[in-house]
Amino acid sequence: MATARVSKSANGKAHTAPQALYQRIRADLEENILSGRWPPGYRIPFEHELVESYNCSRMTVNKVLSGLAAAGVIERKRRVGSFVAKPLVQSAVLHIPDIQAEIAKRGEAYAYELLTRKRRKATKDDLERLGIDKSCDVLVLSCRHIAKGRPFALEERLINLDVVPPASEVDFTRVPPGTWLLGHVPWNEAEHRITASLADDIALKALTLKKPAACLVVERRTWRKNKIITSVRVTYPNDLYQLTARFTPTGLRS
Amino acid sequence: MATARVSKSANGKAHTAPQALYQRIRADLEENILSGRWPPGYRIPFEHELVESYNCSRMTVNKVLSGLAAAGVIERKRRVGSFVAKPLVQSAVLHIPDIQAEIAKRGEAYAYELLTRKRRKATKDDLERLGIDKSCDVLVLSCRHIAKGRPFALEERLINLDVVPPASEVDFTRVPPGTWLLGHVPWNEAEHRITASLADDIALKALTLKKPAACLVVERRTWRKNKIITSVRVTYPNDLYQLTARFTPTGLRS
DNA sequence: CCGCTGATTATGTATAGACATACGACGTCC
DNA sequence: GGACGTCGTATGTCTATACATAATCAGCGG
Numbered sequence A, B: 001m002a003t004a005r006v007s008k009s010a011n012g013k014a015h016t017a018p019q020a021l022y023q024r025i026r027a028d029l030e031e032n033i034l035s036g037r038w039p040p041g042y043r044i045p046f047e048h049e050l051v052e053s054y055n056c057s058r059m060t061v062n063k064v065l066s067g068l069a070a071a072g073v074i075e076r077k078r079r080v081g082s083f084v085a086k087p088l089v090q091s092a093v094l095h096i097p098d099i100q101a102e103i104a105k106r107g108e109a110y111a112y113e114l115l116t117r118k119r120r121k122a123t124k125d126d127l128e129r130l131g132i133d134k135s136c137d138v139l140v141l142s143c144r145h146i147a148k149g150r151p152f153a154l155e156e157r158l159i160n161l162d163v164v165p166p167a168s169e170v171d172f173t174r175v176p177p178g179t180w181l182l183g184h185v186p187w188n189e190a191e192h193r194i195t196a197s198l199a200d201d202i203a204l205k206a207l208t209l210k211k212p213a214a215c216l217v218v219e220r221r222t223w224r225k226n227k228i229i230t231s232v233r234v235t236y237p238n239d240l241y242q243l244t245a246r247f248t249p250t251g252l253r254s
Numbered sequence C: 001c002c003g004c005t006g007a008t009t010a011t012g013t014a015t016a017g018a019c020a021t022a023c024g025a026c027g028t029c030c
Numbered sequence D: 001g002g003a004c005g006t007c008g009t010a011t012g013t014c015t016a017t018a019c020a021t022a023a024t025c026a027g028c029g030g
Helices: A021-034 A047-054 A058-070 A099-105 A124-130 A165-169 A177-184 A201-206 B021-034 B047-054 B058-070 B099-105 B124-130 B165-169 B177-184 B201-206
Strands: A074-077 A081-084 A110-121 A137-147 A150-160 A189-198 A214-224 A227-237 A243-247 B074-077 B081-084 B110-121 B137-147 B150-160 B189-198 B214-224 B227-237 B243-247
Touching: A021 A047, A021 A058, A047 A058, A058 A074, A058 B058, A099 A110, A099 A137, A099 A177, A124 A137, A124 A150, A124 A227, A137 A165, A150 A177, A150 A201, A165 A177, A177 A227, A189 B189, A214 B214, B021 B047, B021 B058, B047 B058, B058 B074, B099 B110, B099 B137, B099 B177, B124 B137, B124 B150, B124 B227, B137 B165, B150 B177, B150 B201, B165 B177, B177 B227
Parallel strands: none
Antiparallel strands: A074 A081, A110 A137, A137 A150, A150 A227, A189 A214, A189 B214, A189 B243, A214 A227, A214 B189, A243 B189, B074 B081, B110 B137, B137 B150, B150 B227, B189 B214, B214 B227
């Protein structure tokens, strides 16, 4: 392994270090986590192992690991080791809602229905939604979430099979795609667009609403290393859902 | 000042340090920032000054400051010093919208109208919205934001004068309360509730809409040290606004 | 007055060593 | 076998020192 770092000798401090060493270490660790090579729960190398790999002092490694721990990327336990953090599911920040979990938390009966499932070569429209140029295969899903016997949300989803090939093997008749993705694909970044709209005929029917009905529409795109994993549009009847986001802006505790 | 720290001598490492020193330093600095004693732009003490104050080594102070910088709380400039960060306005996380700035950014004409302004003793309903028990004075504002000549948002706001006494002095006929607050009051935490609804008569009139109209309603409460500064409800016509939130969940840089 | 140069200074990064603390593992004693 | 204590180990915190780097500022020469 030994990511050789030349002599720290004499005067000429390593001129091979293009940037701060600890940033390089951090980038390496993040890469391992983000790529999935080190899945949640994985025990990352001990400090003394990294010290050897990078041929640096423990303080340097410690700074990296403390930083990752502070950012919530890893969890550290004395005498035991450092582990890739689990959740990532619902950041304290903005709730990336797992509808099933959400409803379960409220203690309500939950049901899920897959309406349609199609695999196809991406259309021009699909490509735009996924922010890519060259064509690839996509999975197009439409499904319905039901709470207490009443339709709760209509979900229309596009999955980029180039980024998540295993998704093509999954039969989404029982597991909602959002739940499956959250559990299987690490992600990096998400963007929400939230709008209100009057329900169109498709939505009216899927959600068994009567005209006129206001709906909350959440469009979310989720990234992994600059590639969009999935783009989803979820429509909620106004009286059954509210999106809440609570956050601390900069890391000021208290 | 010297937050005396007993002898680091002999064997008996300070038993007066109830917890990690650097955490205590960090808490102190955050307190100064959050309380407003050190406003945005303020130059915080140099490392060597803190070293003297706390009677510790530079590395310890450096760890605190680096951490705060990483969290975006302060900005550091070589040879110059460290400064309380300005923005805090629109965290990379969830856009706490300053409507005026928003519209300006789009390059559209902006106008603002104060509809009503009342100071009163908090009613039971007000107290609930502000999450407090004992009564206090509040400022009740209602205003309208206009872009390109068309009403863009209806804002109904409650300000806790116990937390922000200076607000009572401000005449909000020209500066929107959101803009003023963002610029004058440091905050800690915010919570959004986002819903869709059919516009009621008040909203229809204020926004010059015709029935039926779907509106996006954002209710936001903003905290400063566990006290709610302000509670606001903003109603947008569906076709003129969409809330977007883009964020990186854990601090994993791409 | 302008522009260059060098000194000064605060932060940025790194090291080696030290002690503290939590916790698991293992062995001992009852 | 179960309660208990000891030991080892990984992380947590801190120190003292060193050199690098960026930016400001003063001084100097043109």
